[in-house]
Amino acid sequence: MIIDFWATWCKPCCAELDAINDEYADWQKETGVKVIAVSVDDPRTMSKVPSFVREKGWDYDIYLDPNQDFQHAMEVINVPCTFILDGNGKIVYIHNSYMEGDEKGLHAALLKAAGKK
Amino acid sequence: MKSTIFTFLLLILSAFYAGAQILNGEGQVHGSIEIDAQYYKPDSLIGAPPVPEKILMNTYDQLDYTNGKISAGIRYEAYDNALEGYSPLYDGSGFPYKYIDYKSDGMEVTVGNFYEQFGSGMILRAYWSPSLGIDNSFNGVRVKYSPAKGVYLKGLIGNQRDYWTEGTGLVRGFDAELNLNEMDSAWNTMKTKIILGGSFVSKYQAADDPVYNFPENLGASSGRLSIINGGFSFYSEGAYIINDPDAINNDIFKSGDGLLVRAGYSQKGISLLLSAERIDNMSFKSDRTATGNDLDINYLPALPRDETYQLAAFYPYNTQPNGEEGVDGELKFQLPKHSLFGGKYGTQLDLEYSAISSLDTTTLNDQTTSDQGYSSKFLAIGQTSYFQEMTFEIQHKFSSDFRMIAQYDYEYYDKTVVQDEVSPNIFSNVGVLDGYYAISSAHTLHMEVQGLQTMQDQGNWAFALAEYNFGSDWFVGALDEYNYGDPDPSLRLHYFTVTGGYMKNALHITVGYGKQRAGILCIGGVCREIPASDGFTLSITNSF
Numbered sequence: 001m002i003i004d005f006w007a008t009w010c011k012p013c014c015a016e017l018d019a020i021n022d023e024y025a026d027w028q029k030e031t032g033v034k035v036i037a038v039s040v041d042d043p044r045t046m047s048k049v050p051s052f053v054r055e056k057g058w059d060y061d062i063y064l065d066p067n068q069d070f071q072h073a074m075e076v077i078n079v080p081c082t083f084i085l086d087g088n089g090k091i092v093y094i095h096n097s098y099m100e101g102d103e104k105g106l107h108a109a110l111l112k113a114a115g116k117k
Numbered sequence: 118m119k120s121t122i123f124t125f126l127l128l129i130l131s132a133f134y135a136g137a138q139i140l141n142g143e144g145q146v147h148g149s150i151e152i153d154a155q156y157y158k159p160d161s162l163i164g165a166p167p168v169p170e171k172i173l174m175n176t177y178d179q180l181d182y183t184n185g186k187i188s189a190g191i192r193y194e195a196y197d198n199a200l201e202g203y204s205p206l207y208d209g210s211g212f213p214y215k216y217i218d219y220k221s222d223g224m225e226v227t228v229g230n231f232y233e234q235f236g237s238g239m240i241l242r243a244y245w246s247p248s249l250g251i252d253n254s255f256n257g258v259r260v261k262y263s264p265a266k267g268v269y270l271k272g273l274i275g276n277q278r279d280y281w282t283e284g285t286g287l288v289r290g291f292d293a294e295l296n297l298n299e300m301d302s303a304w305n306t307m308k309t310k311i312i313l314g315g316s317f318v319s320k321y322q323a324a325d326d327p328v329y330n331f332p333e334n335l336g337a338s339s340g341r342l343s344i345i346n347g348g349f350s351f352y353s354e355g356a357y358i359i360n361d362p363d364a365i366n367n368d369i370f371k372s373g374d375g376l377l378v379r380a381g382y383s384q385k386g387i388s389l390l391l392s393a394e395r396i397d398n399m400s401f402k403s404d405r406t407a408t409g410n411d412l413d414i415n416y417l418p419a420l421p422r423d424e425t426y427q428l429a430a431f432y433p434y435n436t437q438p439n440g441e442e443g444v445d446g447e448l449k450f451q452l453p454k455h456s457l458f459g460g461k462y463g464t465q466l467d468l469e470y471s472a473i474s475s476l477d478t479t480t481l482n483d484q485t486t487s488d489q490g491y492s493s494k495f496l497a498i499g500q501t502s503y504f505q506e507m508t509f510e511i512q513h514k515f516s517s518d519f520r521m522i523a524q525y526d527y528e529y530y531d532k533t534v535v536q537d538e539v540s541p542n543i544f545s546n547v548g549v550l551d552g553y554y555a556i557s558s559a560h561t562l563h564m565e566v567q568g569l570q571t572m573q574d575q576g577n578w579a580f581a582l583a584e585y586n587f588g589s590d591w592f593v594g595a596l597d598e599y600n601y602g603d604p605d606p607s608l609r610l611h612y613f614t615v616t617g618g619y620m621k622n623a624l625h626i627t628v629g630y631g632k633q634r635a636g637i638l639c640i641g642g643v644c645r646e647i648p649a650s651d652g653f654t655l656s657i658t659n660s661f
């Protein structure tokens with residue numbers, strides 16, 4: 001399972017989720033992974049999230065965390081922040097930023113977590 | 118002697134064992150560390166004052182423990198002394214945030230410090246934002262309870278954090294939310310999703326003012342409705358605050374009201390979102406003498422978009438709690454993949470317009486109306502425009518290695534009202550070009566050029582940034598902001614900054630040297646707000 005903290009105003013976050021979305025169908029076939037995208041949009045932008053996601057065509061499970069309760073519980077300081085949880089719910093990967101091509105590292109970590117590599 | 122020690126150890130161990138049994142399971146410890154330090158150099162040209170301490174540091178360090186139904190946590194904060202841009206009232210250190218939380222069978226009880234939000238926050242929102250220097254957490258008790266499917270109740274009581282002390286005002290709040298589709302099995306399968314909510318918040322603050330007869334107990338209420346049907350969405354929230362004289366509204370006894378309406382349609386590849394809001398005398402603080410962001414009980418969402426580019430965020434809008442009316446429209450559109458202009462990955466277009474203006478008000482005679490201050494017409498738009506912005510953005514991915522964003526932004530800004538600083542009204546045009554190029558899997562280049570053109574204020578600005586990530590963990594960057602159009606030629610200054618850093622998993626270390634303006638900054642793909650500075654900076658964040 002991938003948990004990705006993002007926000008509509010965060011350009012690197014959206015670039016990362018776009019990049020994952022391009023590969024998502026393949027990754028699901030390979031590893032059965034599920035992506036949960038947690039929006040940390042505050043009350044100012046949270047009601048934009050549903051239409052934002054629909055327009056993007058993201059196939060993720062989207063959760064809202066408008067008062068950052070889950071973000072604080074996961075000790076996330078900045079977005080984007082990406083976690084991989086293995087089959088036992090253990091965090092095996094944390095990445096805190098996004099640059100072009102980072103999704104390749106994420107994919108490699110995902111294969112490792114799924115025991116495919 | 119030996120046996121005493123043995124008994125003692127045994128007691129501790131058995132206590133530990135008993136504790137472990139109650140908690141019934143393996144406990145988990147999580148935490149995070151954030152350290153921001155800066156060495157300051159005075160620079161009279163850019164207006165950086167001498168800092169007597171030379172070095173300042175803020176740190177926020179959190180530890181949370183979860184075991185079964187129980188969780189507990191504590192946060193240490195130190196401001197030795199508070200970084201420039203933060204209130205000196207933060208100077209010092211301590212544990213401002215401690216909580217114990219128990220969750221069981223649809224009920225959750227939190228004692229100690231907690232954050233909370235009712236609806237969109239128009240009458241209650243306690244939150245923590247270290248980059249903004251805001252922490253209006255409650256110290257008290259909160260109970261959440263779900264008596265039936267789809268019914269969510271919350272109640273709380275507490276005082277709010279005020280730097281290292283607590284506000285004297287006592288806040289009591291209750292919120293109920295009904296998710297109709299969850300409540301009834303027949304509704305469950307319906308395409309239309311409806312959520313209803315309502316809140317009531319009251320505050321108590323002793324009053325002994327010799328002139329005014331301030332109300333000691335006063336209340337605020339709000340109602341909200343959310344309807345989603347396929348691609349259509351509708352959200353509205355209305356709020357009302359009973360007469361609440363305070364330092365923000367100049368102690369007038371008028372009631373406050375607020376309304377937010379948002380409606381949209383979206384499907385894959387297109388979305389349209391229209392919003393409107395009205396805020397009239399909505400300042401709501403747990404201390405009637407508090408100013409600025411201190412002791413806010415509520416939060417007033419602003420309509421305009423959050424600009425992330427340095428120069429587009431040069432004149433950011435700030436909600437006016439005493440009164441404003443606004444509209445916002447946003448159209449997003451994707452040129453599909455493999456179409457004429459879509460290319461292999463598609464092209465994203467985004468058009469947004471916001472306008473905020475004053476309320477249409479009539480000043481009243483305070484003597485005859487018992488300090489009502491003014492009256493306002495509900496749907497009439499006031500004479501003064503506070504803010505207008507039109508943004509056009511286009512994003513295109515040329516290949517899996519190369520992506521560009523272009524943005525144009527037109528803005529009208531009433532700086533006198535928004536920043537409370539006497540200034541002519543500002544008209545500005547901003548252009549941005551932003552590119553990302555992955556040279557190889559471990560080498561990425563990010564470049565930005567931006568220009569801001571205006572005839573007012575400090576005149577034209579130019580901005581350039583280059584950032585290079587290598588070895589997947591390291592980055593170096595340089596940026597320059599140049600005020601080449603300042604009306605005073607001696608103030609046509611460069612703000613040059615170099616940065617470097619290391620990031621691995623959750624660890625993030627950044628060092629920088631140079632001059633910066635206040636604003637939101639994205640380095641290494643991470644965004645945060647940074648105050649104005651001149652000198653060396655060091656930032657370390659980590660979590661486990």
